[in-house]
Amino acid sequence: MDLREEVARRRTFAIISHPDAGKTTLTEKLLLYGGAIVTAGQVAARRRARAATSDWMELERERGISITSTVLQFPYRDHTMNLLDTPGHQDFGEDTYRTLLAADAAVMLIDAAKGVEPQTRKLFAICRARRIPLFTFINKMDRPSRDPLELLDELENVLGIGAYPMNWPLGNGETFRGVYDRASGDVHVFERTRHGAKRAPVTASDPRDPKIAALVDERTYREFLDQLDLLEGAGAAFERDAMLRGDVTPVFFGSAVTNFGVELFLDAFVTMGPPPAPRLDSAKHLVEPTDGRFSGFVFKIQANMDPRHRDRIAFLRVCSGKFERDMTVRNVRTGKDVRLTRAMKLFASDRESVDVAFAGDVVGLANPGVFAIGDTLAEGDGVRFEPIPAYEPEHFALVRSIDTASYKSFQKGIAQLREEGAIQVFYPFGQTRIEPILAAVGALQFEVVKYRLESEYNVKTAFQTLPYTTARRVAGDNPGAATLGSSARLVEDWDGKPIALFESEWGIGLVQQWNPGLRFEAFGARELAE
Numbered sequence: 001m002d003l004r005e006e007v008a009r010r011r012t013f014a015i016i017s018h019p020d021a022g023k024t025t026l027t028e029k030l031l032l033y034g035g036a037i038v039t040a041g042q043v044a045a046r047r048r049a050r051a052a053t054s055d056w057m058e059l060e061r062e063r064g065i066s067i068t069s070t071v072l073q074f075p076y077r078d079h080t081m082n083l084l085d086t087p088g089h090q091d092f093g094e095d096t097y098r099t100l101l102a103a104d105a106a107v108m109l110i111d112a113a114k115g116v117e118p119q120t121r122k123l124f125a126i127c128r129a130r131r132i133p134l135f136t137f138i139n140k141m142d143r144p145s146r147d148p149l150e151l152l153d154e155l156e157n158v159l160g161i162g163a164y165p166m167n168w169p170l171g172n173g174e175t176f177r178g179v180y181d182r183a184s185g186d187v188h189v190f191e192r193t194r195h196g197a198k199r200a201p202v203t204a205s206d207p208r209d210p211k212i213a214a215l216v217d218e219r220t221y222r223e224f225l226d227q228l229d230l231l232e233g234a235g236a237a238f239e240r241d242a243m244l245r246g247d248v249t250p251v252f253f254g255s256a257v258t259n260f261g262v263e264l265f266l267d268a269f270v271t272m273g274p275p276p277a278p279r280l281d282s283a284k285h286l287v288e289p290t291d292g293r294f295s296g297f298v299f300k301i302q303a304n305m306d307p308r309h310r311d312r313i314a315f316l317r318v319c320s321g322k323f324e325r326d327m328t329v330r331n332v333r334t335g336k337d338v339r340l341t342r343a344m345k346l347f348a349s350d351r352e353s354v355d356v357a358f359a360g361d362v363v364g365l366a367n368p369g370v371f372a373i374g375d376t377l378a379e380g381d382g383v384r385f386e387p388i389p390a391y392e393p394e395h396f397a398l399v400r401s402i403d404t405a406s407y408k409s410f411q412k413g414i415a416q417l418r419e420e421g422a423i424q425v426f427y428p429f430g431q432t433r434i435e436p437i438l439a440a441v442g443a444l445q446f447e448v449v450k451y452r453l454e455s456e457y458n459v460k461t462a463f464q465t466l467p468y469t470t471a472r473r474v475a476g477d478n479p480g481a482a483t484l485g486s487s488a489r490l491v492e493d494w495d496g497k498p499i500a501l502f503e504s505e506w507g508i509g510l511v512q513q514w515n516p517g518l519r520f521e522a523f524g525a526r527e528l529a530e
């Protein structure tokens with residue numbers, strides 16, 4: 001198969017949702033339909049097994065969350081699917097954000113009883129800023145749900161994206177029997193399988209077939225037909241281009257736990273979803289995925305997946321050309337050539353070595369210390385992707401090493417954890433760098449850093465939470481002389497650039513008035529998200 005075909009059949013995406021909407025369940029069902037697992041339940045089981053065998057996972061288990069995440073590759077109808085798994089916890093971290101930067105599309109998963117929830121909005125904003133195509137799956141239709149029309153309105157009014165129903169539910173909760181597929185004009189009637197462990201058997205019929213009427217009570221059926229008339233009356237056809245621009249999201253109703261609607265959704269996703277997109281490099285030149293020269297960027301570094309080795313894996317998103325094991329490429333940041341000997345694919349906690357990969361694929365590289373977040377790896381010179389902007393932090397803490405004898409290890413640990421993107425590190429502005437101020441998007445990042453400093457660097461630390469809730473980059477002359485008052489503080493980032501920390505959004509306006517010669521600018525990534 002040539003490069004063009006390989007690229008065309010790839011779909012690289014992430015699922016965004018509020019915790020509990022059913023992301024783990026849907027992920028399992030996608031794997032089930034892709035044939036990657038025989039019965040659903042294995043992803044959750046593997047997660048549990050992994051948690052039971054590693055002390056790094058102790059933190060995850062104690063908190064009942066998933067901090068680490070992997071990339072799941074599975075085949076589906078001649079396509080190669082790359083599902084970038086993001087942590088499902090409430091505590092949105094920078095990892096989640098960076099993972100979304102490596103995806104070409106997202107699936108927004110919504111609980112039909114709850115609608116758009118806070119985490120959905122936050123993640124949606126990141127996708128929106130990049131204008132990546134978004135598919136919507138409204139889940140848990142087998143439970144009493146909100147009115148489908150009302151849910152669509154919410155997508156349009158709360159998120160500001162056009163919502164186009166691709167199918168329509170027949171019944172709701174106990175009476176949910178299937179969906180009307182607008183493209184084919186058939187009602188897909190589902191049968192329940194026990195715990196949805198196997199693919200759901202489906203039969204298709206015309207909505208006006210008496211067999212369909214007999215599935216639900218008369219009132220439900222009449223309402224269903226009325227709503228279909230309403231939909232068809234609205235007339236507008238689905239426009240794939242509007243979806244590709246991020247203006248419209250196709251909406252699918254279903255129930256992941258019973259497999260209802262999962263296959264219809266997947267079929268539509270592979271047919272209409274985008275193949276790997278070209279990427280802008282820092283010279284504003286588009287790198288095409290079918291470009292013969294290999295390039296990619298590191299979007300995530302994960303530590304200690306295997307506690308016996310205590311190693312780190314850099315995740316590389318391939319952007320163009322063909323990756324081959326043992327190839328030598330340039331790390332554009334350091335200017336050094338690296339041979340990619342240990343490349344792997346990950347499935348839950350299993351590793352498999354990778355011989356070839358194409359644009360859209362994600363490869364794990366176990367080269368400790370060689371890579372940092374945002375690094376471009378490329379064949380030859382010329383390509384350098386835009387750096388990954390830091391996400392605006394909302395949590396701040398002063399950290400010091402309790403035992404002064406371990407200060408060197410402490411410094412080394414902080415530097416490495418920063419480089420792999422586990423945490424942002426600031427220092428008091430213009431002073432000798434002794435005690436760092438750590439900055440995080442989610443407070444859980446602090447716990448992870450504390451845990452890792454102790455287990456990997458043998459350093460016990462004390463964290464002191466600071467009262468700030470937001471940060472701004474300071475532009476203009478002589479920021480050191482700024483008047484900040486008592487509720488803001490000037491710090492510098494790793495490169496010495498000034499940053500002001502504020503206790504409240506309100507404080508920013510005030511400080512701006514006091515310092516008309518300076519500008520207090522949102523972080524790049526936040527601008528991206530607004």
Ligand code: GDP
Nearest residue numbers: 019020021022023024025088140143255256257
């Ligand atoms: P996550 O936090 O988004 O990963 O959510 P999970 O996949 O762990 O699901 C949260 C809960 O919702 C679990 O108890 C699931 O069994 C349940 N759930 C997921 N999908 C469905 C569904 O379609 N219908 C019903 N009734 N429950 C579901």
